[in-house]
Amino acid sequence: MAFGINKQELMQWKERAKQGEISILTHYWVDERFPGCDSVTKVACSDIEKLLQWGKSYGFRPEWVHERGELSHFDVFGDHQKHVLEREGLIEQYERFVNTKPS
Template identity: 55%
Template sequence: MAFGIRMVELKAWKKAVSESEIAFLTHYWLDERFPDCKTVTKAGCADIEKLVEWGKQYGLKREWIDMRNDYPHFDLFGKYERDILENEGMTDQLERFGLNK
């Protein structure tokens, strides 16, 4: 279940992804399969090869890309999420969701 995101943020992420930008969207997320994770960051890009190449620098694998809809993305959580957001300069997301601890 996703929550803690504004519609304007979702629309901006979808637009950026559709325009083949590497775009990030962080929101609160609860999933019983991952009880220690309270947030997820979607790192998306419509250009699959660009997304794959971007992900390689972080050890992300092509088969981890969520391709269920028009917005291909990696779901980042835990250490991956924190480290990638920090490396990508997304300090606002780290602070907003309490991931900078």
């Protein structure tokens, strides 16, 4: 479940992905399997080949894609998250969600 974003942000992320763009959205996230990670960056694209090429540029494996049709995506967190957001020019997403707690 996504926390810390509004419906408009989520809808824009989905729409960009469905249009074949690489769409990136960060939100609060809790998963006991990943202690210390309190946010996740979702990178989606309806064009699976485009998404796989994007992932390859960061060293991500094809099997890491969560296949969800038009919203297939990589989950990026931990050490990779800041690096990806910096390279993509979206560091404000990192600063907004990493190491802060939802109010």
